[in-house]
Amino acid sequence: MDRERFIVIGGVAAGMSAASRARKLKPDMEILVFEKGGYVSYAGCGLPYLISDKVKSSDRLVVYDAKFFKEKRNIDVFLHHEVKRIFPRQKTVMIRNMATGEEKEYPYDKLLIATGARPFVPPIKGMDSAGVFTLRPLEDGIAIKEYIGRNSPKQGLLIGAGYIGMEMAESFTEAGLKVTLLEKMPSIVGTMDSEITEVIEQELSRNSVTVLKSKAVVEFASENSHLSRAILDSGESLNADIAVVGAGLRPNSEIAKDAGIELGKTGAIKVNQRMETNIPDIYAAGDCAEAYHLVLGRNVYIPLGTTANKQGRVAGENIAGGSASFPGIVGTAIFKVFDLEVGRTGITEKEARVEGIDYAANVVEHGSRAPYYPGVSKIRVKLVADRSMGRLLGAQMVGREGVSKRVDVFATAITAQMSVHEIRDLDLGYAPPFAPPYDPVLIAADELHKKLQGKG
Amino acid sequence: MDRERFIVIGGVAAGMSAASRARKLKPDMEILVFEKGGYVSYAGCGLPYLISDKVKSSDRLVVYDAKFFKEKRNIDVFLHHEVKRIFPRQKTVMIRNMATGEEKEYPYDKLLIATGARPFVPPIKGMDSAGVFTLRPLEDGIAIKEYIGRNSPKQGLLIGAGYIGMEMAESFTEAGLKVTLLEKMPSIVGTMDSEITEVIEQELSRNSVTVLKSKAVVEFASENSHLSRAILDSGESLNADIAVVGAGLRPNSEIAKDAGIELGKTGAIKVNQRMETNIPDIYAAGDCAEAYHLVLGRNVYIPLGTTANKQGRVAGENIAGGSASFPGIVGTAIFKVFDLEVGRTGITEKEARVEGIDYAANVVEHGSRAPYYPGVSKIRVKLVADRSMGRLLGAQMVGREGVSKRVDVFATAITAQMSVHEIRDLDLGYAPPFAPPYDPVLIAADELHKKLQGKG
Numbered sequence A, B: 001m002d003r004e005r006f007i008v009i010g011g012v013a014a015g016m017s018a019a020s021r022a023r024k025l026k027p028d029m030e031i032l033v034f035e036k037g038g039y040v041s042y043a044g045c046g047l048p049y050l051i052s053d054k055v056k057s058s059d060r061l062v063v064y065d066a067k068f069f070k071e072k073r074n075i076d077v078f079l080h081h082e083v084k085r086i087f088p089r090q091k092t093v094m095i096r097n098m099a100t101g102e103e104k105e106y107p108y109d110k111l112l113i114a115t116g117a118r119p120f121v122p123p124i125k126g127m128d129s130a131g132v133f134t135l136r137p138l139e140d141g142i143a144i145k146e147y148i149g150r151n152s153p154k155q156g157l158l159i160g161a162g163y164i165g166m167e168m169a170e171s172f173t174e175a176g177l178k179v180t181l182l183e184k185m186p187s188i189v190g191t192m193d194s195e196i197t198e199v200i201e202q203e204l205s206r207n208s209v210t211v212l213k214s215k216a217v218v219e220f221a222s223e224n225s226h227l228s229r230a231i232l233d234s235g236e237s238l239n240a241d242i243a244v245v246g247a248g249l250r251p252n253s254e255i256a257k258d259a260g261i262e263l264g265k266t267g268a269i270k271v272n273q274r275m276e277t278n279i280p281d282i283y284a285a286g287d288c289a290e291a292y293h294l295v296l297g298r299n300v301y302i303p304l305g306t307t308a309n310k311q312g313r314v315a316g317e318n319i320a321g322g323s324a325s326f327p328g329i330v331g332t333a334i335f336k337v338f339d340l341e342v343g344r345t346g347i348t349e350k351e352a353r354v355e356g357i358d359y360a361a362n363v364v365e366h367g368s369r370a371p372y373y374p375g376v377s378k379i380r381v382k383l384v385a386d387r388s389m390g391r392l393l394g395a396q397m398v399g400r401e402g403v404s405k406r407v408d409v410f411a412t413a414i415t416a417q418m419s420v421h422e423i424r425d426l427d428l429g430y431a432p433p434f435a436p437p438y439d440p441v442l443i444a445a446d447e448l449h450k451k452l453q454g455k456g
Helices: A013-025 A044-051 A066-073 A138-151 A163-174 A194-206 A254-258 A305-319 A349-355 A404-415 A440-452 B013-025 B044-051 B066-073 B138-151 B163-174 B194-206 B254-258 B305-319 B349-355 B404-415 B440-453
Strands: A005-009 A030-034 A076-078 A081-087 A092-097 A103-107 A110-113 A117-119 A132-134 A155-159 A178-183 A210-213 A217-223 A226-232 A237-239 A242-245 A249-251 A282-284 A291-293 A298-300 A333-337 A340-346 A359-367 A378-386 A392-399 B005-009 B030-035 B076-079 B081-087 B092-097 B103-107 B110-113 B117-119 B132-134 B155-159 B178-183 B210-213 B217-223 B226-232 B237-239 B242-245 B249-251 B282-284 B291-293 B298-300 B333-337 B340-346 B359-367 B378-386 B392-399
Touching: A005 A013, A005 A103, A013 A030, A013 A066, A013 A110, A013 A305, A030 A081, A044 A138, A044 A163, A066 A076, A081 A254, A110 A305, A132 A138, A138 A242, A155 A163, A155 A237, A163 A178, A163 A242, A163 A333, A194 A210, A194 A333, A194 A340, A194 A378, A194 A392, A226 A242, A282 A305, A340 A404, A349 A359, A349 A378, A349 A392, A359 A440, A378 A404, A378 A440, A392 A404, A392 A440, A404 A440, A404 B404, B005 B013, B005 B103, B013 B030, B013 B066, B013 B110, B013 B305, B030 B081, B044 B138, B044 B163, B066 B076, B081 B254, B110 B305, B132 B138, B138 B242, B155 B163, B155 B237, B163 B178, B163 B242, B163 B333, B194 B210, B194 B333, B194 B340, B194 B378, B194 B392, B226 B242, B282 B305, B340 B404, B349 B359, B349 B378, B349 B392, B359 B440, B378 B404, B378 B440, B392 B404, B392 B440, B404 B440
Parallel strands: A005 A030, A005 A110, A030 A076, A110 A282, A132 A242, A155 A178, A155 A242, A178 A210, B005 B030, B005 B110, B030 B076, B110 B282, B132 B242, B155 B178, B155 B242, B178 B210
Antiparallel strands: A081 A092, A092 A103, A117 A249, A217 A226, A226 A237, A291 A298, A333 A340, A340 A392, A359 A378, A378 A392, B081 B092, B092 B103, B117 B249, B217 B226, B226 B237, B291 B298, B333 B340, B340 B392, B359 B378, B378 B392
């Protein structure tokens, strides 16, 4: 092999970011991408909107296709190719062509593991029934959309009330289904505190979504070989003719582990800021890898598309001889559910308690616009700060508008290690259509500051 | 006088914030507010929306009235009372009751000057014609609205293409007028760079607003004692039956100067971070005072409602014996003009050049939402950073949505002295309805970073 060869395992967000970045910096490097599925570089986060038909065609979710990467970026993409094993000593990977079954060994100089994550599937009888789905690769979204088109299901059941559950509740409702959302824990959206989730629950209820908490499905029952009912651990039975199981993600890290690559405590691949694993010339990025959490001060597993893109870019840059680093995340996540914008960054009160942090928390409500400007609505903000210095540790928000980017203001402040005292003095924009003179961000920081000072 | 007495001159944003804060901290302090106008604590920034009838009644703009302050906060508000003179040695103020003409001297222990600003009126013949207005106190907004209701003007002329000019162009258009906007400088919105103002000009044009640059009015001509035409310095003549002159603001600092209080180079009252003037027990806050600019590192005069509120709160806290400080501003301003959101923070390229800063600037365009999500539109972002360290100095943005709070992300980053390199790694929220995986904020920072690295 004459040219230096860079092999990427997995061609979605992290993998294609890395391949593109490396190509830009090293025009003469050979770059091969092996992707198990039939698509590369697609927007997985768009699947709920494909299913609701807000996005008409799955083509719209494919940012670039394999042909584009070959022709425009000189990157060889092999679809339906699975990596069976990594041999770090020999610096080779064993690849299986899933169409032909043929296996072949490819040498590499640099390797990126970007195998992503898979849905966790709880032990439910009848998981393979027609009408029961998980939602991960683009193929899943297409299959669900087709199933709805062909079978016109009336009753949709969602297992798991996390972000995907929220987005799918809206999606199914818009697709004309009556939705039941089932969560095994006592509260929905477990990554947020109750002051936020209670607002979300009201919104779900307002949109006729039935929420069942502390319940699990033990069996899917079929009629005429299609899903008809779900049987719960309580013995109850629910009518359902389509179900999506969204019970969290697990990192596809087994192939790394088998090759002697170190995993973190989270089960995802352990990486440093350069996205290097413990084995030379092997990198990992995206949903199969950990990320450093700037508030918690340790590696965590929070698989999200933005992080995957950033980690991929950093891996690609370093693989091409650069010296990039990914400083870490602060746990930012936003989503839309019906007419609500919801977001979080940093840590929640629940998390602060689990971590044993000496914290103070406070909740405020304040207008999204000037009080007299038409369309104003309330934003609820919950902040968590460390008690001794007042340093902001986390923010959660919910409202009908103006939430998502205000969360980013807090994400920036947390990254800069600002205190609530500093945040309340920030020179934020004010104009009646967009914000009140005291922005909810400032009010929230001021109130928590006063509480910390004992003047609350 | 038994109780300690705090006198406030001027009862709008800064004055009433200070009075309320002092009352909260010192329940037994005597607090007197003298206000020249007929209203206190009103939202001056809402006037364009009152005039367009988006806000139906001026009552909606009055946050709290004098009665509220007396009954709920034990603050004595004297409307239509003008302060004629401050005697710092005697610690008294001479007050004139504008209704009766009576003058009276009031002793104070603590004094806050919150006299605000007034519109700068260029030398134009016929400024006192019926139909010619400036826009500052609530009374002006009410008068313009009444004039439109009574006289149904068809042709609106706006002198000055600053923020007020932009908001009034929308307001007059919504009120059914055909609008001409006249600016004496060669570009509109002089506080922004041309890459932003060209987008605004397109939007004005799309909404049938005529923009005339590098032109000034020398005379307003009347017919039947109402404005009918404006005569320009070029000799041209424009039909106009209502005109609003918005040519900038001047601080009402004369009364301070007459009392020996130091003004800054800007002509506004010089204050420290505690909002103290150079004379003991005399404070100043709001549109009559300067503010420290965290990027420029010196006092500036940028009169804005948010700053007035914050400065007032700090003054009130210190006057009540506290120890608050106002660290300063970064020059954030946002506004709406028709379907555009526009914002800026930090300094522009123009300002960087004037300051002699070794800077780099870059402009990008990127989507407000995921590219496939309905309603996505382009946001244009211009960033300015210092060349040696890459520290962000300023950001400007324009787009149809998602601008105002993204500006706040940059405002926060500038306050935290972040570099574009740090900003591009920020963990910002991503969800298809609200942002693309790489937010415009991150793209803009990344591109400028690359330009600084010579990899652009």
